[in-house]
Structure formats: structure tokens, C-alpha cells
Amino acid sequence: MINVLAFSLGRLGGCVVYATNIINNFSQPHTAIVSRYCNENVPCAAVQVPTFRSMISFVFSTLFYLPMLTLWLLPSLLRHRVYYFPYYHPWNPWFIACGKLLGKASVVTVHDAVFHPGEGTAIEQWLMDASVKWAAKIIVLSMPVEVQLRQRIDSKLKIHVIPHGLIVPDGLICKPRQWQAKPNIAFLGRVNAYKGVQLLVDAVAGLDDSEFDQLLIAGRHSVDIDYSGIPDQKKQIIDRWLEDGEIAAFANQCHILALPYIEASQSGVATIAIAANIPVIATRVGALPDQLKGGAIYCDATVDGVRAALCELIHSDLRYQECVSALINEQMELSWAQIAAQVEFVLCN
The missing domain is CATH 3.40.50.2000 (Glycogen Phosphorylase B;)
Incomplete structure (x- = not known):
């Protein structure tokens, strides 16, 4: 002892x-x-x-x-x-x-x-x-x-x-997610320069309105983000520290979690995605591929790369369910x- x-x-x-x-x-x-x-x-x-x-x-x-x-x-x-x-x-x-x-x-x-x-x-x-x-x-x-x-x-x-x-905020729904034709896309956590939120916003702005329901950005902002390319009714912006219950509520709403980081070591938010079986689009930086393995669609840290990854999950029920299955396997470890x-x-x- x-x-x-x-x-x-x-x-x-x-x-x-x-x-x-x-x-x-x-x-x-x-x-x-x-x-x-x-x-x-x-x-x-x-x-x-x-x-x-x-x-x-x-x-x-x-x-x-x-x-x-x-x-x-x-x-x-x-x-x-x-x-x-x-x-x-x-x-x-x-x-x-x-x-x-x-x-x-x-x-x-x-x-x-x-x-x-x-x-x-x-x-x-x-x-x-x-x-x-x-x-x-x-x-x-x-x-x-x-x-x-x-x-x-x-x-x-x-x-x-x-x-x-795995980070499992109180109230987080941990059952397998189902593919949606018009998904909610979310970014959760502090909005810092290295997290690539502007890449995500610009990528989503290039989608057709019929391809997604809403973009949610929730977390305290330390940099200015230009959200003007997305109509007000298609976005929800929260600029403050989030309580655990809020994180769970926001995660429960989303069908795709975005990690468009420009650089990273690993991500605590990625563990929420694993716990809640939320398919992810993530850039190929740091240990994100090691964390998420088959639970994410990976892309370059560019607007076109992020948009292409989103479209892969938006338009393919099969690809979406493959990510869900991989996330369930990750939970065990x-x-x-x-x-x-x-x-x-x-x-x-």
C-alpha cells in the first residue's frame, strides 16, 4: 500500500x-x-x-x-x-x-x-x-x-x-445515435484560435439549407468569429463557460460533433462524443485519430476539407452508422x- x-x-x-x-x-x-x-x-x-x-x-x-x-x-x-x-x-x-x-x-x-x-x-x-x-x-x-x-x-x-x-456529464444520453437527413452540427468547448471554429463556420456556410438543421457553437469565446455567413435561424451561439448539465443538453441535441482543430494534442470533448456515440468530423492533428479511431471522418484543416467531411456524414446513413459502431467499441477501454x-x-x- x-x-x-x-x-x-x-x-x-x-x-x-x-x-x-x-x-x-x-x-x-x-x-x-x-x-x-x-x-x-x-x-x-x-x-x-x-x-x-x-x-x-x-x-x-x-x-x-x-x-x-x-x-x-x-x-x-x-x-x-x-x-x-x-x-x-x-x-x-x-x-x-x-x-x-x-x-x-x-x-x-x-x-x-x-x-x-x-x-x-x-x-x-x-x-x-x-x-x-x-x-x-x-x-x-x-x-x-x-x-x-x-x-x-x-x-x-x-x-x-x-x-x-470518458467525460460523461450528468444527463448525457449515451444510447447509439441515429442518422438524420438534416442533422444538428455542434462545436462544444472553449472557442480559441487553434480550435478552427472559423473553418467550421465557413464550411457550414457553404452547405445548402436542406443539408443541416442547425449549427451550435457553445463555449466561451477568446477570439472573434464571423458568423454572418449563416442565417440567424440556422445557428445558435453560446459565448460563456458551460455547466455540466448544459454540456449534456447541447450534446444530446447534436447528431454530428465537430473538432476542426488547427492543432491539438488530444481532446476532452472527443471523450464526450465517444461516451454519447456521436459521430465526429475531425482534423488529422495530434492524437485525435488515436482517440476516435473509426468514430470520426478525418479531414485537412481547411474549409473545403471540413465541408467534405460533413457531407460524408450528412449524405451517408451507412458511413454514419459505421462511426457509431466504432465509438461503441471505444467505450470499453x-x-x-x-x-x-x-x-x-x-x-x-
Whole structure:
């Protein structure tokens, strides 16, 4: 038996959901340190601590509060044998360094080897790289991230590839989808420059009105998107953070889920598609083909490529049902219990 101290210090987003699902399925004794300001579900029996909610509070909390928090957590830091960091947080390197001083091993999960354009600063990239260099072992969610880490940091890193488990928001309908002659097409998640939402919008604008019912774009926008090419009655645009129930409701409405990413490592939204048996159109970037396998139609990150992939699902009942069948097969390997067991094996050996 080995005691694990898990740090989930983020406030919201898919990485926090990932961490909670992993930690809740641990069989080994463990303690979870989580942010008091977390807006997602937190692990069972978690210890909630103040973190920060803005850049100003980050500077103050890091300089003055973090050392005091460390002293308060010292009994836990001493009692546990392994520290686990399921995603990047600016405070991770501090606790990894504390662990090294105390003779404790740290295991870090890296979702992206490099921040996506517009997402992270040079300082944050340095902090993430430091977490990787100082950790005893690294977990990545896909082979492309492993390759990037070995090329960027050290070819001798101890890296384990463990895929992302299925995200199943409350209320998500998980029965096989049926082909529709006029489908609802959806993009779910943050609208960032690298996610190619403008490609999707322009591709859908080139479809005939008879080929789709509605385009749904739901998620907080960090870039401006030109939606003028699609009539108001054929689009639904939601520009804000989504609650779990909303994500489920939007996913339940759609017949085709779009991942037109310009670049990506992997996608948490892809796991929702797998769980809900929603056929996907996806670009050939990162680990998306490894995640979705036969559950998607793949295309180049161009307007014509995205439109052609959409048309393949819109006009072929057979192709649509082939994707549904492939997604059902994928579900068997991605339960959180199995994923957590693989993570525990890395932590304990």
C-alpha cells in the first residue's frame, strides 16, 4: 500500500474534471488537495485550500500565502510517499521541489507539451517544463505528447502513455445515435484560435439549407468569429463557460460533433462524443485519430476539407452508422476505473 497526495489546484475546465474522475477511482489510500475556488465537482474527502482567482491575487498568494500554506500542509507532505499532479498548475513546481527536499517522488500528467497559441506565457511554459524535469515520472495522454517532451526536454524521461477517460456529464444520453437527413452540427468547448471554429463556420456556410438543421457553437469565446455567413435561424451561439448539465443538453441535441482543430494534442470533448456515440468530423492533428479511431471522418484543416467531411456524414446513413459502431467499441477501454488503475500502477511502481 502506498499513500498518494494528489494536487488539483485549478478552478474550472476539463483538466479539473479529468483529475476528479481519476482521484475518485483510486483504490490506494490518498488525500486530495483542491482549490477552495473550484467551480467543478471536487474529489471525495478533499482538503480545500485557498489559491487565487486573478493575476493580482496570484502574485500576492504566491509570494506570501504559498509558504504559509506549505507549512500548514507539512504533516501531509511528510505522511504521503508520492505526490501526484494530474495537470499543470503554476504552483506544481513549488510542491514538487518541496517533495524532492523531503525525499518524496512526484508524478506529473502532461496534457500538452507546449501551450497552445495565446494560452500560456513564457513564464508558464518554463514552470511547466520545470515540473516535467523535476518529476520522477511523467504520464501523457497520447504518443504525440510523449514525442514532443522527449524532443524538447529529455529523451530519457520516464514517460507512460495513459489515455483520457470518458467525460460523461450528468444527463448525457449515451444510447447509439441515429442518422438524420438534416442533422444538428455542434462545436462544444472553449472557442480559441487553434480550435478552427472559423473553418467550421465557413464550411457550414457553404452547405445548402436542406443539408443541416442547425449549427451550435457553445463555449466561451477568446477570439472573434464571423458568423454572418449563416442565417440567424440556422445557428445558435453560446459565448460563456458551460455547466455540466448544459454540456449534456447541447450534446444530446447534436447528431454530428465537430473538432476542426488547427492543432491539438488530444481532446476532452472527443471523450464526450465517444461516451454519447456521436459521430465526429475531425482534423488529422495530434492524437485525435488515436482517440476516435473509426468514430470520426478525418479531414485537412481547411474549409473545403471540413465541408467534405460533413457531407460524408450528412449524405451517408451507412458511413454514419459505421462511426457509431466504432465509438461503441471505444467505450470499453476508456472507463475511469481502468484509467485510474493504470495511473495507480505508475504511482506505486
